[in-house]
Every structure is written in structure tokens, then in C-alpha cells.
Amino acid sequence: MNRSPTIKDVASKAQVSFKTVSRxxxxxxxxxxxxxxxxxxxxxxxxxxxxxxxRGLTGAPSRLIxxxxxxxxxxxxxxxxxxxxxxxxxxxxxxxxxxxxxRDDVGQQIEHILSSLRLDGLILTPPLSDDPVVIATxxxxxxxxxxxxxxxxxxxxxxxxxxxxxxxxxxxxxxxALGHATIGFVQGPPGHAAAGPRLAGFRRAMDQAGLVPSPxxxxxxxxxxxxxxxxxxxxxxxDDRPTAIFAANDRMALGVTAAARELGLSIPxxxxxxxxxxxxxxxxxxxxxxxxxxxxxxxxxxxxxxLIAATAGETPExxxxxxxxxxxxxxxxxxxxxx
Amino acid sequence: MNRSPTIKDVASKAQVSFKTVSRxxxxxxxxxxxxxxxxxxxxxxxxxxxxxxxRGLTGAPSRLIxxxxxxxxxxxxxxxxxxxxxxxxxxxxxxxxxxxxxRDDVGQQIEHILSSLRLDGLILTPPLSDDPVVIATxxxxxxxxxxxxxxxxxxxxxxxxxxxxxxxxxxxxxxxALGHATIGFVQGPPGHAAAGPRLAGFRRAMDQAGLVPSPxxxxxxxxxxxxxxxxxxxxxxxDDRPTAIFAANDRMALGVTAAARELGLSIPxxxxxxxxxxxxxxxxxxxxxxxxxxxxxxxxxxxxxxLIAATAGETPExxxxxxxxxxxxxxxxxxxxxx
DNA sequence: TTAGGGAGTGATAACGTTGTCATAATTGAA
DNA sequence: TTCAATTATGACAACGTTATCACTCCCTAA
Numbered sequence: 001m002n003r004s005p006t007i008k009d010v011a012s013k014a015q016v017s018f019k020t021v022s023r024x025x026x027x028x029x030x031x032x033x034x035x036x037x038x039x040x041x042x043x044x045x046x047x048x049x050x051x052x053x054x055r056g057l058t059g060a061p062s063r064l065i066x067x068x069x070x071x072x073x074x075x076x077x078x079x080x081x082x083x084x085x086x087x088x089x090x091x092x093x094x095x096x097x098x099x100x101x102x103r104d105d106v107g108q109q110i111e112h113i114l115s116s117l118r119l120d121g122l123i124l125t126p127p128l129s130d131d132p133v134v135i136a137t138x139x140x141x142x143x144x145x146x147x148x149x150x151x152x153x154x155x156x157x158x159x160x161x162x163x164x165x166x167x168x169x170x171x172x173x174x175x176x177a178l179g180h181a182t183i184g185f186v187q188g189p190p191g192h193a194a195a196g197p198r199l200a201g202f203r204r205a206m207d208q209a210g211l212v213p214s215p216x217x218x219x220x221x222x223x224x225x226x227x228x229x230x231x232x233x234x235x236x237x238x239d240d241r242p243t244a245i246f247a248a249n250d251r252m253a254l255g256v257t258a259a260a261r262e263l264g265l266s267i268p269x270x271x272x273x274x275x276x277x278x279x280x281x282x283x284x285x286x287x288x289x290x291x292x293x294x295x296x297x298x299x300x301x302x303x304x305x306x307l308i309a310a311t312a313g314e315t316p317e318x319x320x321x322x323x324x325x326x327x328x329x330x331x332x333x334x335x336x337x338x339x
Numbered sequence: 340m341n342r343s344p345t346i347k348d349v350a351s352k353a354q355v356s357f358k359t360v361s362r363x364x365x366x367x368x369x370x371x372x373x374x375x376x377x378x379x380x381x382x383x384x385x386x387x388x389x390x391x392x393x394r395g396l397t398g399a400p401s402r403l404i405x406x407x408x409x410x411x412x413x414x415x416x417x418x419x420x421x422x423x424x425x426x427x428x429x430x431x432x433x434x435x436x437x438x439x440x441x442r443d444d445v446g447q448q449i450e451h452i453l454s455s456l457r458l459d460g461l462i463l464t465p466p467l468s469d470d471p472v473v474i475a476t477x478x479x480x481x482x483x484x485x486x487x488x489x490x491x492x493x494x495x496x497x498x499x500x501x502x503x504x505x506x507x508x509x510x511x512x513x514x515x516a517l518g519h520a521t522i523g524f525v526q527g528p529p530g531h532a533a534a535g536p537r538l539a540g541f542r543r544a545m546d547q548a549g550l551v552p553s554p555x556x557x558x559x560x561x562x563x564x565x566x567x568x569x570x571x572x573x574x575x576x577x578d579d580r581p582t583a584i585f586a587a588n589d590r591m592a593l594g595v596t597a598a599a600r601e602l603g604l605s606i607p608x609x610x611x612x613x614x615x616x617x618x619x620x621x622x623x624x625x626x627x628x629x630x631x632x633x634x635x636x637x638x639x640x641x642x643x644x645x646l647i648a649a650t651a652g653e654t655p656e657x658x659x660x661x662x663x664x665x666x667x668x669x670x671x672x673x674x675x676x677x678x
Numbered sequence: 679t680t681a682g683g684g685a686g687t688g689a690t691a692a693c694g695t696t697g698t699c700a701t702a703a704t705t706g707a708a
Numbered sequence: 709t710t711c712a713a714t715t716a717t718g719a720c721a722a723c724g725t726t727a728t729c730a731c732t733c734c735c736t737a738a
Contacts, residue, residue, distance in 0.1 A: 006693090006694055006695085007694065007695070008694080016717080016718085017717065017718045017719075018694090018695090018718090019696085019697095019717075019718060019719080019720095020716085020717060020718075022695070022696065022697095023716095023717090026696085029715090029716095030715060030716055030717080031716070031717085032715090032716065032717090035716085035717085049450075049453070049454050049480075050454060050694085050695075051396075051693085051694050051695065052395070052454070052455065052456065052457045052695095053392050053393075053394075053395030053396045053401075053457055053693085053694080053695090054392075054396055054693070054694035054695035054696085054723090055392075055694085055695060055696080056391070056392030056395065056695090056723095057390075057392045057393055057396055057693090057694080057695065057696090057722090057723045057724065057725085058694095058695055058696045058697080058722080058723055059696085059723075060695090060696085063455055063456075064435070064456065074421055074424075078417055081436065082413055085413075085436060085438055089438060092451070092455065094435050094437065094452070094455065094456050095435060095436050096403070096433050096434060096435045096436075097420065097424060097434050097435075097436055098433065099424055099428060111388075112431070113433070114388070115388050115389060115391070116391065116402055116431065116433065117391065117402075117403065117433050118391045118392055141388075225623050254623065254625070257625050258623070258625060261625060261626065281620060281623075284564050284593065284597075284620075285624060285625055286593070286596050286597060286600060286624055286625040286626055287600070287625055345723095345724055345725085346724065346725070347724080355687080355688085356687065356688045356689080357688090357724090357725090358687075358688060358689080358690095358726090358727095359686085359687065359688075361725070361726065361727095362686095362687090365726085368685090368686095369684095369685055369686055369687080370685095370686070370687085371685090371686065371687095374686085374687090389724085389725075390723085390724050390725065392723085392724080392725090393693090393723070393724035393725035393726085394724085394725060394726080395693095395725090396692095396693045396694065396695085396723090396724080396725065396726090397692085397693055397724095397725055397726045397727080398693075398726085399725090399726085
């Protein structure tokens, strides 16, 4: 069993001190050209690769960033992951995906992660971005982090966000402009900070149009596809069936479309459906979905940038960076039939 | 700027040697109960957390596994990732997502990854599982790895796989049993090792049924949604339109359904569509897709297990582990109209 | 008693880097 | 030339762990 070559092996092969080898490998000045060549040749011949643990011991950054998400979202952080990965790749950083169960002792889970992995920073995705225990733990352990789409305490630590209420307001406005007056709303889970503002934006738009949504038309959901099916069935089997349904996220909106299909209701002829987030699935479903684009990919790329910058230079003060949303009209919405 | 406490800090606070502290923290025997308590109290009071880099220096495993994938698949390794994550979480391991561009110098990209990250092993997803440069590089650097769904050299290194040809044969058989005789096929990209066996299985089933697919009914694709739309348009605008289309993966199959919708062809009445993989999107699309289930999640979980086991104990010889596929009949297929 | 042995400790040396400082070699100006 | 500056190099410590081995106890069996 041959151990892998170290700096000292390279040094003795190149007939120099190991410190000189270190200098060459780190591109430091004050090394003669000829010596530099000799060292590089020796390193190459031995197949030398630096020992990462040893580097870390002297305080070098790990170049590893963690993406923290709630296991309830298993498989639904794709956009976030891509955004973070793109930037990591550019900067020579790496991304570790860290699922935690928000219903368990999150503090302990985070402690475990941090005690077994050397991370330069963490990206927090919803709903963890608003979890008080998560934030308190990270602050206590002095771990750098950026929150994605938080809804409270935006000055407390760096974060990236859009104005959910305003976005929901805009999308509702779009439905109203199409001529819809009876609009159903599928809510997000109460524990999820995004749920409130989205409903609020919806209500405000309705209110401003002089409409009062029936309590029966505002149904619960929990951001899952299945809850979207349930909600869809509930809304679409009513006598006073809404002519449009706005689900607080895309997954539920897709569930609503599935429910509509079950019931033989064509979209958008019999009912219009709109979502929120503009996920990949919304764009490329059988029937492209009208939704509000939340630029999660860019937001996470920016979050990654913030972490990398903070690791490299001196820590800047907490920055909150807002992003623009965009209503994406697609095929799942149309004016109601009688108009 | 306070450095974080070390073992020695704990030692002096607990009035013992730092070696004893190490013993306590690692649960080694030969420590008096009273001393153990004193040490633990001290460690707790100081908020001591072990330095991971230092541990690594002495040869401890990093408990970090890399999931390698081709950037052409950005966002499409969800199933693989979930499988790997589940097992990592159970075992206290972590997962780093590592995209590489297969069209570039993969060897160098891998060298870079390995020189900046201490990994206990790598999981290779298609098409990297069959990339000769990738495999050669990993063998040269003696990096433990498991290949997911490779098609060549299954004895060369540990891997998990299904029999793609047999699976395609079975799905084609299902379509034939429904009564279809004119079946279109959308191929995968030639560079992707899964493409060949799937087409071969299709051909063999047709052949066995005494049918010869028209060359015009076997169209190219590259595993993307967009190429599925193209292929769909091409097949569905022909005079001798097939009554069923089998796409070599789900993404393309969904593209075909989108093309059908464009053309006003209802599924499965006017045309049946089937895919391959049973991805999340296939299960939960507006119209649940008939497909062959390749248990990617379980396969990757098993791959992760193999890596973890190899890290812990002595390395076993290369093992190839086969998995069962399953035809998943759903709503996108039905007997052809005239039957 | 007294050797033998195990349980409980602690000194000290790795591990493979980077950082600090001293020294040797070279250059440049007087 | 000769001294001073600069450049090139090396010796050694430091980083925070775990591993090795030696040592001190105390208990037991001869």
C-alpha cells in the first residue's frame, strides 16, 4: 500500500527544500525559473496532488457551500440547485446538498452537519429561510449564510427575495383583466412564510376590483401536487365553480390541472389555472402553465455569489437583495366562456 | 477575533491532558467516569466543536460522496440525487453535486474536483458511467466509484444497472399487445450508451411480432424535451402516422405529448405515447405517462451504500448489481382506434 | 510481601500543508 | 572591490487532531 506522494517527496526528487516546492505550487514569487521547472517536472512525474485536509488545517477556505432544504421538498429544489451550481462551478467552488427535517430538532441536525463538514457558507431555502431555530443556530455558531426568499427579518442577515404579495397581486390582476370574477385560491401551508403574502396579494387585488372571494373558494393546500388535486376536486365540483383557479405554487396548480382532467373539464376552456414560481415543470408540462416567474435560479446564483465574496474578502454588512417577478401568461388561462 | 476552542482548551479547563479529552470525545475506553463527565462538561461549556480538517489529516474518512453528472443533464438527476441523499443522510454522510461538461476535457475537470475536495467516493450517472476518459481517470487516481446504468465493461468496476434492451422489449410488447402495429420510435443520442440497447429491444420485439418498423418511423432525438417535440411533429404529420410512439426516455415522450397537443391530436385516442425511466415528471404530468420504471432512486441508494461500505470496511471486489425494471401502464396508451 | 497485569493517564510524535524568519546567493551602485 | 540591497532558498514552528508508547497506579495471585 503506497501512500500518495507529499510535498516532501517532490522536494527530494527535485533536490530542493519542501518549502520551495510549496512556493512553486502556490505560484509564489522568488523562485528561479530553472528550479520552478525542476519542481513542476518532479511533481508531475510523481503524480503529486496536494492534501486538502492539510491545507484546510492552515485555514484555507474549503470552497464548499451547503444548500440547506427541508426534506418535505425532496426533489423540488432543482431550480435553486442549478443556480447555485452554475456559480459554484464558475468560481471553482462545490455544492453539498443538505436535507434537514424541519419537523425534527433542526438545531441539532445543523450542528451535526457543521461538525462533519467544513463549509464556507450555507444557502437556506424556504421554508428554512424563515425558521427561527435554524437562524438562531447559525448565528450562534457564527456560520455565514444567505436566506433565499425569506419573509421576516430581512435585515437580520443577507438574503435574496421577491415581493410575493405584489407578485400574487399582479397575477390576480391578470386573471381579472381576462374577465374572471369568480376566482378560486389554493393556499400554501401556514408554516410556510410564502403562503401568507401570496394570499394577501390575491385578496388585495380582488378587493381593489370590488370583489369579495367566497370563503368556500379559498381552500387549503400544502404546496404538494397531491394537495393540488384535492383542492382542485373540491373547487371544481361545486355548483358555484370558479372560472379560474390561482394556486399558490406550481406544483399545486399542476395538481389542479390533473383534477380538472379527471372531471372532464378542459383547460382553459372550462376553467383557467394559474400557478406561482415558474418551475421547470410549469414551463414544460403538457399544457404550459400561466404563472408568476420567481427567478429562483438567479436568486440562488446571487446568494452563492454573496457567500463566495464574503469568504474571499472581508465580510460586508448584511445585504438584502430584491429581485423582480414577472407574470408569465401561457396556455392554461383564457377569458371565461361567457365573455 | 476569538479562535474557536480546541481540544487543548477543553483539556486545560477539565484539568486533564488533551489526549484524555480525545479519548472521551471518541468514546474510547479506559477513562474514569468522573473524568469523562468533567471533560464533557468542559467541552460543552466552551462550545467545543472538533476541527474537521485536523481529523482528515490523520486519515479519517471525509464522509463526503460526490455525484458526478453531465451538465447536459442540468436538473435531471433529481431521482438519482434523492436516492443518494436518502442513504447518505441515514449513514451520516454528505453529498456533493458535481456537474462536468462531457464535451470538454473531463479528465482535467475530474482532477480539479478531486484536488479541491476530499471525497470518499464518486457516483457516476449516465452518460458519464460509460465515458472512457472518466473511468480511466478515476482508475489512475485510484478513486473509488460506482457507475449507475453503464452499458459496457460491467465487470470493470462496481455498478448498478437494469437491462435496457429487455425493458424496451417489454414495453414494446405491451404496445403490441394493445393492438398497435405501426409504432414510431424516438431514439436517444448516439453518444449515450443507453440509446443503443433501447432501440435494439424495440426492434427485437417488433421483429418477433413479424413487424418491420419503417425507417421513417424511427427518428432521432437527444433525450431533451425539445427534441421530443421535434420528433413528435415529424412522426405525427406523416400520412402513415404511427398509432403509437415509444420515446427512448420520458423527457422526449413528454415532448411528443406536447407536439400532439399542438397538432390537435388527443392522447391516447388519436395516438398512444410511451416513455422510458418513470421520472417524477412522467408520473405527475397532466396525463400520466406509460413508461418503464427504472428504479433510479433505489439504484443510486444502492450505489451509495456500496461506496459507504467500501469506505468503512475493506474494499470488496468489483460488484455489478442488477435491478428489475417494470412496465408502468398509465393513461397515455390505449388500444388503437380501429380495434 | 512481591511480581504481574490491567486500567487509567500523559508525553510525544506523526499527519502534510502554509507561515515566519533567518540565511545564502546574486545583483547593483559607489 | 565592497557594501547594501534584493532575490532566492531553507530550517523550523504552527495548525488540531489521532496514534504510539511509556508510565503510574492499584489490584490480584503466588
